[in-house]
Amino acid sequence: MTTATPSAPTNKLGFTKQDYVGSKSTLCAGCGHDAITAQIINAAFESNIEGHLVTKYSGIGCSSKTPAYFINQGWGFNSVHGRMPAIATGASLANRNLINIGVSGDGDSMSIGMGQFVHAVRRNIPMIYIIEDNGVYGLTKGQFSATADKGSFLKSGAKNDLPPIDPCTLAIELGCGFVARCFSGNPKQLNAILKSAFAYEGTVVLDIISPCVTFNNHDASTRSYKHVKDHDFPLHDLGFIQYSEVEEVDISAGATEVVTFPDGSKVAIKAIHQDYDPTDRFGAMKAIHESMAKGEFLTGLLYINPTQPPLPEVLNLVDQPLATLTEAQVKPSPAVLEEIMQSLM
Amino acid sequence: MTASLAAPSTPMGAKTRINDFSIQVATVNGSGSQTANTVLLRAIFQMGVFVSGKNLFPSNIAGLPTWFTIRASAKGYVARKASNEMLILMNAETAKEDIAKSDPGALVIYDEPLQLDKLRADLSYIPVPFQKLVTASCPEPKLHKLVKNMIYVGVAARLLSVDMEEVKKAITKQLKGKAKAIEINQAAAMAGYDWAMENLQDQDHIKVVRDNKTNGLIIVDGNEACALGALFAGVTVVGWYPITPASSLVETFIDYAEEYRKDPATGKSTVAIVQMEDELASAGVVLAAGWAGARSMTSTAGPGVSLMSEFIGLGYYVEAPGVFFNVARTGPSTGLPTRTQQSDVELCAKCSHGDTQHINLYPGNMEECFQFAYDAFDLAERFQTPIFVVTDLDLGMQNWSSKPFAYPAKPYDRGKVLNQQQLAEAKDWGRYKDVDGDGICYRSLPGTAGGKGSYFTRGSGHNAYAQYSEKPEDYVEVVDRLRRKYETAKTHVPTPVFRNLGSPKGVLAFGSSDPAVVEAQDILAEAGLKTDYLRLRALPFTAEVDAFVKEKQVVYVVEQNRDGQMTNLFRETYPEHATKFKSVLHYNGHAIDAKCIVDKITAFEQK
Numbered sequence: 001m002t003t004a005t006p007s008a009p010t011n012k013l014g015f016t017k018q019d020y021v022g023s024k025s026t027l028c029a030g031c032g033h034d035a036i037t038a039q040i041i042n043a044a045f046e047s048n049i050e051g052h053l054v055t056k057y058s059g060i061g062c063s064s065k066t067p068a069y070f071i072n073q074g075w076g077f078n079s080v081h082g083r084m085p086a087i088a089t090g091a092s093l094a095n096r097n098l099i100n101i102g103v104s105g106d107g108d109s110m111s112i113g114m115g116q117f118v119h120a121v122r123r124n125i126p127m128i129y130i131i132e133d134n135g136v137y138g139l140t141k142g143q144f145s146a147t148a149d150k151g152s153f154l155k156s157g158a159k160n161d162l163p164p165i166d167p168c169t170l171a172i173e174l175g176c177g178f179v180a181r182c183f184s185g186n187p188k189q190l191n192a193i194l195k196s197a198f199a200y201e202g203t204v205v206l207d208i209i210s211p212c213v214t215f216n217n218h219d220a221s222t223r224s225y226k227h228v229k230d231h232d233f234p235l236h237d238l239g240f241i242q243y244s245e246v247e248e249v250d251i252s253a254g255a256t257e258v259v260t261f262p263d264g265s266k267v268a269i270k271a272i273h274q275d276y277d278p279t280d281r282f283g284a285m286k287a288i289h290e291s292m293a294k295g296e297f298l299t300g301l302l303y304i305n306p307t308q309p310p311l312p313e314v315l316n317l318v319d320q321p322l323a324t325l326t327e328a329q330v331k332p333s334p335a336v337l338e339e340i341m342q343s344l345m
Numbered sequence: 346m347t348a349s350l351a352a353p354s355t356p357m358g359a360k361t362r363i364n365d366f367s368i369q370v371a372t373v374n375g376s377g378s379q380t381a382n383t384v385l386l387r388a389i390f391q392m393g394v395f396v397s398g399k400n401l402f403p404s405n406i407a408g409l410p411t412w413f414t415i416r417a418s419a420k421g422y423v424a425r426k427a428s429n430e431m432l433i434l435m436n437a438e439t440a441k442e443d444i445a446k447s448d449p450g451a452l453v454i455y456d457e458p459l460q461l462d463k464l465r466a467d468l469s470y471i472p473v474p475f476q477k478l479v480t481a482s483c484p485e486p487k488l489h490k491l492v493k494n495m496i497y498v499g500v501a502a503r504l505l506s507v508d509m510e511e512v513k514k515a516i517t518k519q520l521k522g523k524a525k526a527i528e529i530n531q532a533a534a535m536a537g538y539d540w541a542m543e544n545l546q547d548q549d550h551i552k553v554v555r556d557n558k559t560n561g562l563i564i565v566d567g568n569e570a571c572a573l574g575a576l577f578a579g580v581t582v583v584g585w586y587p588i589t590p591a592s593s594l595v596e597t598f599i600d601y602a603e604e605y606r607k608d609p610a611t612g613k614s615t616v617a618i619v620q621m622e623d624e625l626a627s628a629g630v631v632l633a634a635g636w637a638g639a640r641s642m643t644s645t646a647g648p649g650v651s652l653m654s655e656f657i658g659l660g661y662y663v664e665a666p667g668v669f670f671n672v673a674r675t676g677p678s679t680g681l682p683t684r685t686q687q688s689d690v691e692l693c694a695k696c697s698h699g700d701t702q703h704i705n706l707y708p709g710n711m712e713e714c715f716q717f718a719y720d721a722f723d724l725a726e727r728f729q730t731p732i733f734v735v736t737d738l739d740l741g742m743q744n745w746s747s748k749p750f751a752y753p754a755k756p757y758d759r760g761k762v763l764n765q766q767q768l769a770e771a772k773d774w775g776r777y778k779d780v781d782g783d784g785i786c787y788r789s790l791p792g793t794a795g796g797k798g799s800y801f802t803r804g805s806g807h808n809a810y811a812q813y814s815e816k817p818e819d820y821v822e823v824v825d826r827l828r829r830k831y832e833t834a835k836t837h838v839p840t841p842v843f844r845n846l847g848s849p850k851g852v853l854a855f856g857s858s859d860p861a862v863v864e865a866q867d868i869l870a871e872a873g874l875k876t877d878y879l880r881l882r883a884l885p886f887t888a889e890v891d892a893f894v895k896e897k898q899v900v901y902v903v904e905q906n907r908d909g910q911m912t913n914l915f916r917e918t919y920p921e922h923a924t925k926f927k928s929v930l931h932y933n934g935h936a937i938d939a940k941c942i943v944d945k946i947t948a949f950e951q952k
Contacts, residue, residue: 052799055637055791068801068813075791076801077636077663079629080655086584086621086629093582093617093630094639095792116629119622311619318613322581323638323790327757330579330615330640332605334752340573340601341749344563 012048019051020044022069027062032184032210033132037069039187043194044071047242055091055098059084059113062139063105063132082113085120088127095321096312100127106147107137110165121174124202126310131167134212135223142215153220168302169288171205172281177305178202181298183232184210185225192238193301199242199265202310209297228297235276235300239268261306269301278304364394364419366430366551368501371443372494373436375407380519381494382413386744387515388507389417390564393556397423398744399936404589404682410439417553423745424861425936430551433497434459444468452550454500471545473500482536483529492533499537504545505553509538563749567714567740571670572598574718575642576605577753582641583618584630586649589682590738591672594644624649628656632731635666636802638790640722642668647676647689650696657731658697659804666725670734672741675934684934685738687856690910693733694884700824702831704838705733705884709859711747714740717839719753726760728834729788739857739936761787768797776800776811777823784830831885838883841890848875851897855881855911857936858903864939869946886918894919901946903929905937
């Protein structure tokens with residue numbers, strides 16, 4: 001199965017990191033999205049993800065191209081603009097064994113696809129919903145998106161007069177049980193959050209500030225590398241420990257909080273800047289609003305509640321993937337039809 | 346109170362119409378009249394007489410005018426009839442207009458205080474003191490409004506010679522299990538009957554005489570028939586959004602799934618049903634579920650199809666299966682949402698931007714609603730594409746008598762899907778490679794183990810290996826193959842049904858127009874104009890359709906829309922025969938009737 005050299009390290013499934021890569025990226029050199037892709041590959045490798053169970057969904061835009069750049073063993077579906085959540089919903093219901101990764105952008109999710117974003121989160125679709133957030137429409141060459149900060153400027157000099165929509169506070173408001181914000185320039189934090197996300201059963205909303213080097217990386221932009229680096233306030237150091245039946249869980253010293261997932265995996269949270277409780281929903285909302293008011297990007301695991309049942313459980317679906325049910329399992333008998341016909345006579 | 350029938354106003358010697366009449370009931374919606382009307386319809390049905398019902402209702406919850414037409418026909422004609430022999434007028438707001446529009450000689454049962462009997466001299470009036478009767482028969486004042494309508498059922502039963510035992514049976518059936526409601530309604534019907542026995546003379550305009558035409562038949566609507574087809578087809582994912590007149594299709598399915606789609610061991614559900622946020626999302630769920638290997642469906646109407654059209658094009662181009670029921674209503678825009686039309690023909694034939702062609706199924710009766718719904722899932726998986734099952738409000742929501750549905754014994758066709766072993770053995774597999782030359786490629790399903798078969802589905806340009814491509818030759822290869830696939834469908838879709846009287850003149854219709862066309866064909870034949878009738882049941886047009894078009898001197902295309910949409914499809918498909926097609930159109934929101942077809946074909950013939 002492995003295509004790399006025999007000496008390349010393998011994970012518990014026997015895969016090398018090379019088994020998790022995708023096709024070559026066609027995005028601009030230095031694009032933040034490519035850094036995210038790299039961490040998805042790392043996290044999937046380190047989390048021992050079964051590549052053939054991975055599905056990768058996207059809508060339209062630069063971000064939506066990226067599912068082609070990771071985990072070629074998985075199945076990709078690049079759909080229509082803003083409609084990725086419906087695709088993820090349908091496929092995840094058809095086969096509840098799938099590991100669903102949706103990659104969207106700020107335009108795809110916060111404008112044209114806002115309705116679908118909201119309802120996918122509300123339904124707690126089992127998926128990692130990544131928003132590669134650069135505040136700008138890249139593929140159509142540089143128009144403002146709905147997450148652009150008020151008062152920020154386009155490369156062309158145009159000023160944004162409207163307030164931004166924040167995907168994170170919105171997701172918390174909608175009842176999402178795993179909300180995080182990261183910066184594509186902070187691979188360590190992104191890696192830990194992605195690994196935690198793989199262990200989570202419902203919708204993960206992951207807003208990743210990802211500067212657009214071509215259209216939004218100038219001095220007057222609040223989404224430039226420099227600006228984000230200067231205003232990135234990581235909340236904590238995260239240590240993710242995947243559940244294992246054989247290994248003792250080793251929580252690092254100094255962890256202020258340990259959150260346990262239904263599968264036994266744990267994330268250890270060690271606060272850096274402030275005493276932040278990511279299990280406190282209202283506290284999280286308050287802290288995010290306060291930091292936004294100061295022009296900061298609060299990054300890390302903003303809110304977590306691993307107990308919420310994902311949609312297939314809410315619908316009380318059979319454990320076997322619906323797509324694999326046989327005719328004998330789903331087709332009622334002639335006696336049933338006879339009974340129904342009698343009732344209509 | 347001395348109500349008595351006026352002398353029959355029909356011409357001397359006119360025969361009593363036995364089991365051959367229409368009754369129109371005018372009420373206010375939300376007043377329980379639907380129950381009363383269904384009881385009257387069922388009672389006649391139980392007398393062994395062919396009967397059909399049309400509910401003409403407003404887009405409103407309560408308080409607006411509604412009409413219900415019951416037609417009995419010894420010959421089995423079940424289309425709406427343009428004229429009515431009996432009127433039951435309960436709505437003060439519309440009574441005067443209803444009287445003005447009624448046919449000479451009609452019997453008019455009306456609520457006494459409306460004082461309608463001076464309006465026209467050529468009608469027979471039967472004023473009924475409904476309020477007095479309901480007060481006497483029903484002890485609970487708060488129920489008076491709801492059971493008042495059941496009184497006219499009793500009065501009509503008496504006048505038509507419908508057996509009251511059948512009325513009682515119908516009430517029991519209609520109010521299944523609600524003992525108190527059954528008792529109160531039966532008492533109200535009886536009160537009407539007893540009053541009529543005491544106060545009315547016999548009439549000899551119209552009568553019900555016991556027959557045996559309905560033995561073993563069922564009464565059902567098309568939405569329920571489609572829901573049952575989907576149930577037996579084993580649908581596993583349903584994404585939907587409420588819309589008149591399509592909601593009851595999924596709602597009925599939900600009821601049946603609750604009973605028949607639970608895993609016996611665990612009680613867990615073998616179908617996922619999600620009410621989505623809109624039709625766009627519903628379409629996405631359907632196609633993605635189909636892509637992932639489930640049998641999936643949605644049910645909608647014209648405005649919903651418009652919203653879904655972007656996704657439908659994606660489904661066509663990436664080749665994802667899914668079943669789309671369109672229970673058509675009167676458009677454009679919101680149009681008349683509670684009225685019927687066949688005006689989504691072109692929309693569903695070519696739904697979405699770019700070059701798109703879709704397989705469409707047009708059931709024309711209840712058995713076909715059931716069977717085509719079942720078949721649609723096979724076709725979707727065989728052809729890996731969205732399939733439209735196009736019905737309309739008339740088929741979907743009205744009551745139709747039908748033979749009981751035959752068990753669909755044919756095993757499911759899950760199409761060309763490669764499993765882990767087949768993928769391992771396949772040489773140079775490509776998701777969009779036309780190995781068999783029929784335009785249908787082999788697909789793999791997400792989650793298949795073994796490291797083979799994964800591919801990237803994209804709505805953008807792709808080649809035979811599902812790789813991104815903007816090359817002209819790759820693009821053309823894919824879209825030409827899609828056309829080849831559509832050609833292949835010609836030998837898989839339902840073939841037309843013929844009713845040939847032996848004539849070079851053709852009549853062509855589809856869907857809910859069928860009963861009216863059959864009746865019109867008989868009327869025309871009696872008048873000396875024989876026709877051959879082809880009932881179209883699917884797109885693409887099959888070889889039988891080709892032959893009919895080539896053979897006939899003229900083809901009257903009967904359809905329920907303004908623009909002759911099916912005629913357009915025929916002119917486009919058969920340009921060399923374009924002048925043969927004459928549109929016979931009906932599009933006022935009411936179900937089509939035979940008279941309209943007869944009049945229009947006759948006018949064409951006289952030109």
